[in-house]
Amino acid sequence: MVDQYEASNDVTVTLPRLTERIPTVVVDDAHVIYRVHKGAGGGSTPVAALRRLVKRSSAPNIQEVHAVKGVSFTAYRGEAIGLIGSNGSGKSTLLRTIAGLLPVNRGAVYTQGQPSLLGVNAALLNDLSGERNVTLGCLAMGMHPDVVARLAPEIIEFSGINQRGDFASLPMRTYSSGMAARLRFSIAAAKKHDVLLIDEALATGDKGFRKRSEQRVRELREGAGTVFLVSHQLSSIRDTCERTIWLESGVLRMDGPTDEVIRAYEAFSNGK
């Protein structure tokens, strides 16, 4: 449990420098707290609900989860940053906060432009066909209907869900989890991004799809200013990122060149 901040700063200074480093994401002592309803304590009847609504102040069945505890770092243009840490260490929460989808409770997150989160969690409507979900997802990302009409066949083609018959016209609840994840990734990857946040998006799907999606991420990276990648597959972090941030139970444990951080992280995980 050595404090790594100083070391990381030394390393940052020796990194190969562009003429002027332009920050794209600045995270300043960010805290994120989820409020979780543990379910009704005093029964779930409407009368009990009314009583709870009236006496809001007590709220006995709410638990707070402090997911991100005072994380600070700066990301610069042209960087690809990996985010690692055990399950529940706050990686996904941090990405959502950078994307502006979850507000911070304390501290601040500053970004250049609008970061886009590329996740497999984008909830779609399970009762609708894959085709309709593609249209809906693209519109939700702010695309114009003409563009959507043009892109939709490409997206379905890329996802490969039609390899086993005409699945695009079937409701999504009939899809296997892998197929659904592939379709979600394909929708999210259809857009160009400035700051790109990728959350475990490459872990889904079979080998062929993984290859195609890694290729797609590389293309997206070339167009993007800064890329964040959350993954439990250290190999894909090693392949794509030169800098890595290690989060452990909501605290920034280490920030520096990928090789060093991954070595420390592996030593930590094996030692547990």
Next chain:
Amino acid sequence: MADTALVDPETGLTQAQLAARHGLRVAGERPSLAEYSRRLWSYRHFIAAYANAKLVASYSNAKLGQIWQVLTPLTNALVYYLIFGVVLAQNQIPNFIAYLTTGLFIFNFTQSAVLAGTQSISSNLGLIRALHFPRASLPLAATVTQFQQLLASMVVLIGIVLATGEPITLKWLMVVPALLLQAVFNAGIVMLVARMGSKASDLKQVMPFILRTWMYGSGVLYSVSLFERLPGWATTVVQFNPMLVYIELARYSLLERAPLLNESLAQLWLVGAAWAVLAGVGGFIYFWRGEQEYGRG
């Protein structure tokens, strides 16, 4: 201290100063009201597509599919007619079945919109935490879905009204602006309960009671002349009840001899329009002020 450790080694700036120097903006900052309205307008295709999708999805597991859009209001009307028209033998209202169905369908528009709106944020948290779009799209889409349902109900209603022998008159056209005013009113109320429901999830359990009370106060099931027996101030309160106003506007347009509580047509329109503006603008501003918080759940 993380702060001091992360001061930029060259410039010596703190994080906030560094961000300010390079013109970075706070992530997920709430846009101004004008900017927000503009963004919302550019998402109109999404709102329409989402509303449509919800409508289709709600019947996708039923064998009869979209026919339920017409069957549901019909069965509803039938049940209430059996109880109030046949069992309780309501006979002081001429053409009771048309009177009842008009009130029922108009009220149902607001009722189902409000119920859908209460959950429009909390049931879409996955979408909200994954994608960027003006959150008001969700309550607005819920309103549009219910408006489409209403149009199906209106077809049924016109059929009932004609079948019970009401003449077609020019007054029928007034139904259109009346429904539009109600739609704006609904949109405002839906945005209001959407924000409230996103914080207090218990609202979902309480809402049916509020709506039931509201329905009894809107003269849906019985003659509005009953309200005249109330003390004077209570009658005035009921007269300004927006739901009663919208129902009376529809009854006035479609039915020849329906009893009305508000005798003055000008007053009906004025109160109806005032409620629409008040709820529409108020609900929108109230919802916009919470824009950053919806992802937290």
